[in-house]
Amino acid sequence: MKFLVCISQTPDTTARVAFTPDGKAYDGTGVTFIMNPYDEWYALVRACELREALGGTVVALNVGPAANETTIRKALAIGADEAVRIDAEPTSSAFTARQIAEYARAENFDIIFLGKETIDYNGAEVGAMVAEYLELPYIAFASKLDLEGTTAVVERDIEGGVEAVEVALPFVVSAAKGMAEQRIPNMRGIMMARTKPLKVVPAVPADEPVQVVKFTLPPPKAGVKLVNPEDMDELVRLLHEEAKVL
Amino acid sequence: MVLVYAESPRGQFKKAAFEAVTFGKKLADQLGQSCAAVVLGNVQGDPGELGRYGASRVLQVANEQLNTLDSQAYAQVLAEVARQVGATVVILSHTSTGKTVAGRVAVRLNAGLVSGVSSVASVESNGALVVRKSVFSGKATAEYAIVSPVKVLSLMGNAIRPEAIGQPVAAEVLPVAVPALRVRVREVRTVEGRVPLPEAEIVVSAGRGMKDPSNWGIVEELADVLGATTACSRPVADSHWRPHHEHVGQTGIAIRPNLYIAIGISGAIQHLAGVNNSKVIVVINKDPEAPFFKAADYGVVGDLFEVVPRLTQAIRKFKAAQ
Numbered sequence A: 001m002k003f004l005v006c007i008s009q010t011p012d013t014t015a016r017v018a019f020t021p022d023g024k025a026y027d028g029t030g031v032t033f034i035m036n037p038y039d040e041w042y043a044l045v046r047a048c049e050l051r052e053a054l055g056g057t058v059v060a061l062n063v064g065p066a067a068n069e070t071t072i073r074k075a076l077a078i079g080a081d082e083a084v085r086i087d088a089e090p091t092s093s094a095f096t097a098r099q100i101a102e103y104a105r106a107e108n109f110d111i112i113f114l115g116k117e118t119i120d121y122n123g124a125e126v127g128a129m130v131a132e133y134l135e136l137p138y139i140a141f142a143s144k145l146d147l148e149g150t151t152a153v154v155e156r157d158i159e160g161g162v163e164a165v166e167v168a169l170p171f172v173v174s175a176a177k178g179m180a181e182q183r184i185p186n187m188r189g190i191m192m193a194r195t196k197p198l199k200v201v202p203a204v205p206a207d208e209p210v211q212v213v214k215f216t217l218p219p220p221k222a223g224v225k226l227v228n229p230e231d232m233d234e235l236v237r238l239l240h241e242e243a244k245v246l
Numbered sequence B: 001m002v003l004v005y006a007e008s009p010r011g012q013f014k015k016a017a018f019e020a021v022t023f024g025k026k027l028a029d030q031l032g033q034s035c036a037a038v039v040l041g042n043v044q045g046d047p048g049e050l051g052r053y054g055a056s057r058v059l060q061v062a063n064e065q066l067n068t069l070d071s072q073a074y075a076q077v078l079a080e081v082a083r084q085v086g087a088t089v090v091i092l093s094h095t096s097t098g099k100t101v102a103g104r105v106a107v108r109l110n111a112g113l114v115s116g117v118s119s120v121a122s123v124e125s126n127g128a129l130v131v132r133k134s135v136f137s138g139k140a141t142a143e144y145a146i147v148s149p150v151k152v153l154s155l156m157g158n159a160i161r162p163e164a165i166g167q168p169v170a171a172e173v174l175p176v177a178v179p180a181l182r183v184r185v186r187e188v189r190t191v192e193g194r195v196p197l198p199e200a201e202i203v204v205s206a207g208r209g210m211k212d213p214s215n216w217g218i219v220e221e222l223a224d225v226l227g228a229t230t231a232c233s234r235p236v237a238d239s240h241w242r243p244h245h246e247h248v249g250q251t252g253i254a255i256r257p258n259l260y261i262a263i264g265i266s267g268a269i270q271h272l273a274g275v276n277n278s279k280v281i282v283v284i285n286k287d288p289e290a291p292f293f294k295a296a297d298y299g300v301v302g303d304l305f306e307v308v309p310r311l312t313q314a315i316r317k318f319k320a321a322q
């Protein structure tokens, strides 16, 4: 079996969010970057588990500049066998999806994994685009994935519940909480990651049909109104008369 | 033409569909165009009722193969309908279905996609459509210009209210070919009773301050009197005190209800990320230094085991008097 795991790099969850003075780009000065949690905790770990059970190869793929190689090495330390970096700034979902699809087209992966969304731009767009470029089925928000021969049984989160579906290989899947348990790379994994292959591939040109106009930070909250804990009638009155939410 | 995909999970229109049609109608007015809604598969009731929310045409591809989601088939049919009606904008809901399909539709139509849109910022003279969405898990807002001739967007839940701004119309059946399905639904398990979190207008959420899963009765009771949906912080879901689908935050579900009541939750940055788009936030915490108070509109410093039953009582009294 051949599994592709698309990993992206995002600011650490505790990072302060700031933008360049023209408001056109994220300002990552002094920010620690991490592997997008859904990619790392669920997509990558499940792919490694399947490889351990069935044999095969796990390829970790990142569209990004050379600075992302620390994150890519972490994917190798967690268990990917080899890595590919497509050498470009991932400027949009459309661009990123195009790159992933171009690379994957020639490789015949059995399953292409992604995280359900990135925690920075919250698009949840790339998986569906990759699947369409490759004309493959796509299951999003999968919280469970098992293989029965060449058929996968996947549970996907839907509003207020779960739907179990059946799909034949190959397909694209986005991973949500529940698909696997987070793995902390051990010393051996970290050592081995240094010698695993990391291939750099040039990007292909792609249209940019969506452009950033500006980013803004929310206005600061007016400040909390404290209510006497003995007097919940007062809180109800405020929610009804002032906030108008009751 | 603005084309809205009015989704009907398991044959029923939900709030998300009505919101999307109202949003589509308002955008169509702004563009000087009309708004059509498209329905996939069989639905309960008359789809022409979508006219009430602003659709001047309702199109139905009533093929039973579309009663369950296969994103490939959905995208192919939606793109074909968009071509047939000459759509310049295609709108979906930012739901599990919409997120699965929107990217595919965009690729098929060679269109720019912005997902999770909360509002339209402007329509530019060069034809670009500028939309707003929340990014960095609610920590910032972005404005994006979609510059392709055809534009696709998905609308964030609770971003606008459905409005009765039209009349029911006669639904038209569209004969569109449906490809062979590649995804087969085996089983659906839904949680009955409460409104799903992304759609909920009131959310009652509790954290580690609850001490033990057996204490959740007071949270459920408060949620019951409010008609609210329950949620929880990540450690609560991780320790299996509550089901995974209740986990809100940066690595859980992002929500934007009208009222969010946080009980015994400290307000870590990752938690706030998923909830700070709520219209009104109430925090109940015994620690006056809890970071959540900085993000709250109303705060109660006190022991939740006393405050929550008292609040439930006060709401009961208020509802009875109404």
Ligand SMILES: Cc1cc2nc3c(=O)[nH]c(=O)nc-3n(C[C@H](O)[C@H](O)[C@H](O)COP(=O)(O)OP(=O)(O)OC[C@H]3O[C@@H](n4cnc5c(N)ncnc54)[C@H](O)[C@@H]3O)c2cc1C
Pocket: A013, A037, B206, B207, B208, B209, B210, B232, B233, B234, B235, B236, B247, B248, B249, B250, B251, B252, B263, B264, B265, B266, B267, B268, B269, B270, B271, B274, B284, B285, B286, B287, B290, B302, B303, B304, B305
């Ligand atoms: C990468 C990453 C992603 C994360 N994603 C998320 C996420 O999506 N969602 C999320 O929630 N967290 C997330 N976290 C975890 C987050 O950092 C916090 O650890 C978590 O939110 C804390 O949960 P809590 O508020 O329930 O518990 P605690 O921080 O332990 O807070 C409990 C609170 O209850 C109060 N309390 C205790 N007893 C009482 C009482 N009797 N009456 C009133 N108040 C009481 C305490 O004063 C305290 O403020 C993430 C962390 C990381 C590193």
